[in-house]
Amino acid sequence: MLVFEATQVIPIILVQLPTFKKQDRFATDTPSPRSIVPSSPHPAPNLSFPDTSYSNDMGIPDGFGSALIGGLISAMLYGITTLQTSVYYMHYAEDAPTTKFLVAAIWILDTIHISFICHMLYYYLITNYGVPTSLERIVWSFPASLLVNVLVVCIVQCVFAHIIYCLCRHRVKWLVTAPIILLILVHFGFALETAILMFINQQFSILTQARFYAVAPALAIVALVEVLITVSLCVLFYDGGSRSGFPRSKRLFHTLIIYAINRCCLTLLVTVAELAVNLDQLNNWTIGLDFIIGKLYANSLLASLNSREHLRSKDEGTLPDLPVSTIHFANPLKLPGVVESSKDGTKQFIVPEVAVTDTTTDPVPDKTMVLQREGEV
Template identity: 30%
Template sequence: MSIFSSLGPLLLGGLVSLFLSGVVSMQTVLYTSVYHTDTMWLRIFVYGIWLLDLLHSTFVCISNWDYLIANWAEENIQDWIPWSIGGTVMLTALMTFIVQCFFAWRVHTVSQSRWWITIILAAVAAGRLIAALVSTAYMIRVQSYVAFRRDVGWVFTLGLTLSALLDILVASSLCYYLRKRRSAFASMDAIINTLTFYTIQNGSLTFVTTFISLILWVTVDNLIFLGLHFAITKLYANAFLSTLNARKTLRLQQSSADQDPSLPVVLPGTVSDRLSRVRMRSGQLSTGVSESIPMSTKVEINIERSVQISGDYHDDADTERDVYSSKDTPPGQF
């Protein structure tokens, strides 16, 4: 195992995780400044996630210091597992468990209190937590990646697999129950579509990162997987906080939709009748008229018609040519 493929990914992963930790702090400040009336348990969740994220960042910095500064000259430094690495694995497991339990509670709420799906999600989350805690204990005990892979590597594999599986279950369950709650109102459907988009976005980020880390852990004998593992914690924290902070946007979207609903409107006695009468009287429509009625709150259709009439009569009658134009403007406040 070379220095490039072992300690390099740890340094890069640590820098990325610190950047994401700054995003978590910004999300926490935004939550504090906007949501003053949330329940006590939800605020405890938010600040607990923030403190766990700061502690995780501290362990990442300690591990990079141990590898790159304090023990750089040690032999087989690439195979050594400091206690801080075990601490990052434990905090990742704890953070993942809290956030996934929160999303399981959301599934429970959206599914109208279907306990069976909630119990399944909670059981998978608990299994992931137990596997990660066992991995942490063994990392601190053996302090060797080779021995860890040989003895209990399957436990770490199981933990990452359960985490990726849980991301799929949570995202698919939320999307399914959200789509079932679609209605005939465009404003409500727009909010449901936004919630579905947030669910897919958050679930896909955590799933892809966890899945790639799992593949690298199983197939490649280096520490690239650990660099990605540093970022998993931050992605879960950001998914949790972004879900809470998006509520203000959804409320504004709902209030604006209530004031200006964009519902499909069909009024057979107004626009369509006028168009039919104009076709029958003139036989010509200007090229600027579109037959597709925009679905908005105000529809205004301007129809201009020009009819040219010529007639030949007896010699004592003059040839008459009348040219006229008219403009029908139906007031369209729908």
């Protein structure tokens, strides 16, 4: 009987032994926290981190990362605007009061624009950090910055349209400038519509809804106006250079053509890029590029005004291109052969001595070429 019982017990131990080892592997001597922590009537605080994974395309960092980059670049461009404004008032104090007021207005609007940008970024990235629902709401400084930005662009384009009007011939003045001014007004209307919709709706979804009937047409018109202004300036400068008989003037007009093209390239490139990302439904990059475009227009106007002194100094430093010699009369007060007429009292020069000095070549010290010529005058 003992042998039988042993044979019955040993297999049971062998079978249950792995079960005991598996329990020992996960078993711990430390009691669970729930068994030692007394129950409290107050709920335990939630120590989890805020969930920033938001499905909206304006989330962090996918959305406002690009907006932050655009804001930083815009702040750098504002510094350049301030520098150019101070340079203008230091070197062009003799300009008309209208031009001085225009420069001051551009700088003030640019300052207001960068202030709205800073408020917008601080609101979303600092004040409402960790609040995903705040990313759905449009803060008031965003449409306000849009209005100021559009106002700067329209003012600068109107200034260049006025320049084209002054350079055009009388017959084609309004024929060239009227379409440009009309497109500028249409662009301002589309931008005003977008800003009003953002003030009323206060949801980022309105940008998607107004993409094809407000935002995209406004950007397309800006690009079209920029092309018209640049082409008009280049044609006028080229026509002025071709009609001029002075090579120095031709070089000056060619320099102005290069300036006009360079001004257009940067602003047009950013405008087309903003239009492309807007059509691709990338609202985040649209906001970032919109921060920059107004600063580019303000700097383009100030650079055009501040480059006048450089062009003048370059023009004055160039020697005359025509082979014109300066004629100096030797002893103009006592010329030989002077006969005074008895009828009208005029003097007649019979055989004067003339000294002609060629000043078209570089002067050489102690080697002045003087040609003595005799002739009847």
